[in-house]
Amino acid sequence: EPEVTQTPSHQVTQMGQEVILRCVPISNHLYFYWYRQILGQKVEFLVSFYNNEISEKSEIFDDQFSVERPDGSNFTLKIRSTKLEDSAMYFCASSGSGTGPYEQYFGPGTRLTVT
Amino acid sequence: AQSVTQPDIHITVSEGASLELRCNYSYGATPYLFWYVQSPGQGLQLLLKYFSGDTLVQGIKGFEAEFKRSQSSFNLRKPSVHWSDAAEYFCAVGIMNYGGSQGNLIFGKGTKLSVKP
DSSP: OOOOEEEOSEEEEOTTOOEEEEEEOOTTOOEEEEEEEOTTSOEEEEEEEETTEEEEEOTTOOTTEEEEOOSSSOEEEEESSOOGGGOEEEEEEEEOTTTOTTOOEEOOOEEEEEO | OOEEEOOOSEEEEETTSOEEEOOEEEOSSOOEEEEEEEOTTOOEEEEEEEOSSOSEEEOGGGOEEEEEGGGTEEEEEESSOOGGGOEEEEEEEEEEOTTSSOEEEEEOOOEEEEEEO
16 A cells, blocks of 8 residues: 655754755655644644745744755755754645645654754 | 644553544634654555545545544544554645635644553
């Protein structure tokens, strides 16, 4: 069964450093998303991406964040200068037009720890 | 503002007992509703969804949920819980973006389910 994959599973970085989180969505999906979950809190929407551009972003997704689909398979989230409060689990998700744009399939997540 | 409330943070049930996890939503339009499950160290797995039609929807692993518009609820049920059902369960509402072409999900805080032998 096709699935969304994410790498790395755990990333530790120092405050102020740049990190790139990688995702490989399900191959025939068209819509891509990033969410995050701070420990003990709810899963929060960050950004959605379609047709090579951002279609929606939350107020969390400020200028420190960017997304890119550098090739036909990867979808990345970059944090330019990490802060302690960026420590969270980051989930990538994708959905395809055939199943409806809201039926999102999630990857296993990348746990980001900023020290 | 749109929101999802899961009033129970942690529920413990005995194996074989029935289960109901509560979910209430606040959304102005017709909601798209979902239940996801997260096992430790795993991602979010879609259990079931409601888009329209029959208000009782069946999902994977023997779960079902009932949409009640009058109560703004979408409670998840299972008649007989198995030890492998121990996990965290998230209710979510799909928010339509401008133009209706794509939406993001708003999640509740989750309910952790423990199963006693």
